[in-house]
Amino acid sequence: MAEATKRYAVVTWANKGIGFEIVRQLASNGIVVMLTARDEKRGLEALQKLQHLRLSDQVVFHQLDVSDPASITSFADFIKTQFGKLDILVNNAGIGGVKLDADVEAGAGYDRSKLIQNSELAEECLQTNYYGARRMAETLISVLQLSSSPRIVNISSSLGKLESIQNKWAGGILRDAENLTEEKVDEVLKVFLKDFKEGSLTAKGWPTFLSAYSVSKAAMNAYTRILAKKYPSFCINCVCPGSVKTDINGNTGILSTEEGASSPVMLALMRNGSPSGLFFVQKELSSF
Numbered sequence: 160m161a162e163a164t165k166r167y168a169v170v171t172w173a174n175k176g177i178g179f180e181i182v183r184q185l186a187s188n189g190i191v192v193m194l195t196a197r198d199e200k201r202g203l204e205a206l207q208k209l210q211h212l213r214l215s216d217q218v219v220f221h222q223l224d225v226s227d228p229a230s231i232t233s234f235a236d237f238i239k240t241q242f243g244k245l246d247i248l249v250n251n252a253g254i255g256g257v258k259l260d261a262d263v264e265a266g267a268g269y270d271r272s273k274l275i276q277n278s279e280l281a282e283e284c285l286q287t288n289y290y291g292a293r294r295m296a297e298t299l300i301s302v303l304q305l306s307s308s309p310r311i312v313n314i315s316s317s318l319g320k321l322e323s324i325q326n327k328w329a330g331g332i333l334r335d336a337e338n339l340t341e342e343k344v345d346e347v348l349k350v351f352l353k354d355f356k357e358g359s360l361t362a363k364g365w366p367t368f369l370s371a372y373s374v375s376k377a378a379m380n381a382y383t384r385i386l387a388k389k390y391p392s393f394c395i396n397c398v399c400p401g402s403v404k405t406d407i408n409g410n411t412g413i414l415s416t417e418e419g420a421s422s423p424v425m426l427a428l429m430r431n432g433s434p435s436g437l438f439f440v441q442k443e444l445s446s447f
Contacts, residue, residue, distance in 0.1 A: 166308075168247035168427065169193045169238070171225055171295065174205040176405040177314065178251040180420035183209065185427060186217035190247065195223035195234070225252045225291030226283075235298045244305035247427045250292035250379075251314045256284030256371035274369075278356045281371035285348055288375035293341070293382055303393065312426045313383050313397040317440055318369060319376025321447055325364035333381045334447070336436075341385060344378050380438055380447055387436030396426050398439040 167190070173182045174196035182194045186209065194209075196202030199222045206220045221237055224230040238245055257274040292313055303309040324330045329347045333339070351374050354363045366373040383397040402412040403419030412419075422441045438445050 166190045166246040166306075167193070167238075167242045167244065168249065169195065169245060169295075169299070170249040170251055171195050171223065171291070172197065172252035174198070174201040177400055177403055177416050177419045177423070178249075179205055179208075180416040181249055181251065181423050181427075182218060183212065183214065184417075184420055184424045185247070186214045188424075188428060190217065191242070192218050193238070194218050194220050196220070197222070197224045225250075225295055226286050228294060231294050231298050235302070238299070238302055243302075245299055245302040246306040246308060247310045247312070248295060248299055248303060249312045249314065249423060249427060250295055251423075252291050253288045253314065253375075254284055254372075255369060256280050256288075256375070257369060276370055278352065281355050282352060284371035285352070285375050285378070288372065289344075289348070289378040289382070292379055296382075296386060300390070304390075308431050309390075309393045310427050310429065311383075311386065311393060311395040312423050313379050313395075314423060315379050315383075315397040315399050315438065316372070316376045317399045317445075318366070318373040319378075319380050319399075320445075321377060323366045323373050324377060327364065329365075333377055336384050336447075339381055339385050341382070344381050344385075348374065348378055383438070384436045384447075391435070394426075394429050394431075394433050394435045396435060396437050396439060398422050398426055399441070399445075401441045 168185050170178050170182050172178050173194045182192045185192050194205060202220045206218060209215050209218050221234055223234045257276050259273055296311060321330055321333055332343050332347055351365060354360055354365060360367055360370055380397050383395055387395040400419035400422050401414045403414045403416060404410045404412040425442055438447050
């Protein structure tokens, strides 16, 4: 069971990249962190790396697939039994919703023009990036409410800014912060997938580059605002960590993972009474 003075955090998909670095930085700040990964072997390997940094006493590994509701429920039960409360949730799990064509995968190098999108990949992307984060928040709200300083940090992207969505109907819904609901976000995603399957992304004003990824992050940003309004005692924000060298962009970013993780960690460690329901690009406040 939790010690009253200790703080506990969860970081999803944290066996590498920004997620791993968020774990390292939070643990270095004295927080007990639950490092999660879909693949148990990779998660345990990540834990071993932290042992070399003498941080393993601050980190616990647990297998978690955010696209699987049963996996999330099992994980929530583990937190309740093991720690009794949760202070920080970092929703970091995310996929690009694209794949590289065979020539690129064979070694021709990372080329944005060679990325392949289809409706199946788009659905998987929305399920992981948006619905995974939403399920995590909904399932863990009860243990977060036991904290004296609950924090939710949603890792987003500048690609999710509403300026990238030219569809007036969808943009209008997502901009209307006062009247946003989960059901309205669901409807936007349903129409996006329908238009994707019909091949009408361009005609209907949806993003055409990393389409599902961009829309999933716009949905996540909207959900951040919904949650912040619903739980005013929480500090809930979303953040674009910047262009970080990670697998999702073929390591073409300009920031290191250490630099990229610093802004989510800043939001996770904000003092009580700090702003909530906002979008940050790195450490700067941004419009949605």
